[in-house]
Amino acid sequence: MKTTDWKDTSVGEIVAEDFAAAKVFKKYGIDFCCHGEVTLETACASLKLAPEEVMQALKQQKENGEGRIPFSSWPLDLLMDYILKIHHRGIRKNGPELLTLLEKVERVHGEAHPELHELKLLVSESLNDLEMHLQKEENVLFPYLYDLYSAQEQGQRMEPMHCGTIANPIRVMRMEHEGEGNRYLHIIQLTDHFSVPQDGCASYRLLMQELEAFVDALFEHIHLENNLLFPRFEEIERQIVG
Numbered sequence: 001m002k003t004t005d006w007k008d009t010s011v012g013e014i015v016a017e018d019f020a021a022a023k024v025f026k027k028y029g030i031d032f033c034c035h036g037e038v039t040l041e042t043a044c045a046s047l048k049l050a051p052e053e054v055m056q057a058l059k060q061q062k063e064n065g066e067g068r069i070p071f072s073s074w075p076l077d078l079l080m081d082y083i084l085k086i087h088h089r090g091i092r093k094n095g096p097e098l099l100t101l102l103e104k105v106e107r108v109h110g111e112a113h114p115e116l117h118e119l120k121l122l123v124s125e126s127l128n129d130l131e132m133h134l135q136k137e138e139n140v141l142f143p144y145l146y147d148l149y150s151a152q153e154q155g156q157r158m159e160p161m162h163c164g165t166i167a168n169p170i171r172v173m174r175m176e177h178e179g180e181g182n183r184y185l186h187i188i189q190l191t192d193h194f195s196v197p198q199d200g201c202a203s204y205r206l207l208m209q210e211l212e213a214f215v216d217a218l219f220e221h222i223h224l225e226n227n228l229l230f231p232r233f234e235e236i237e238r239q240i241v242g
Helices: 011-017 021-028 040-046 051-064 076-109 115-153 167-190 202-240
Strands: none
Touching (some): 021 051, 021 202, 040 051, 076 202
């Protein structure tokens, strides 16, 4: 990061510049993916946090140098490859496995912990909605973005997208991101931040670990698209389409 005074910087921009900041924001419950446009000061105010405390944590994370992936320096085609091959594949592989584990834990602990019934419903609904979301990206938006990237690299002009502008599908993707983000923020509260009750078995502990990993990956997915991929492609479209 280029500064240690981030009060007036958007939280999405802070994470886009240095992804290690995501660990700090997760600790404090700051939403950097779906609402990455808000400033750090505003985000802290909404959560009744002291901005100075969060900025000190950001500074320490920066000095530690841990968790740093240079997403912002990657070419856009590589970023899309990563999203497709890591995140899309991960959702399709890990999601059903997570649901199967959740159903097992619900059968054993559901009577004592009825919140597991709601959790299963939320995860099941999410996986169905996410599959439709991934198909839209793979079949509609990303093919055009790959062509847009190639055209820019070759110094060529591009014809407009069949729906007029990429702003239209991107708007839909952002809305769906926000819906999923809100759903999983509710899940975080429902599970008391992935806590395991005293009577929880090994499968219950594994469920919470796997659920937290799934949510972390999903939030990374949303961040990469909302704060890096989409804004940069919208700028490219303004330069070479028409």
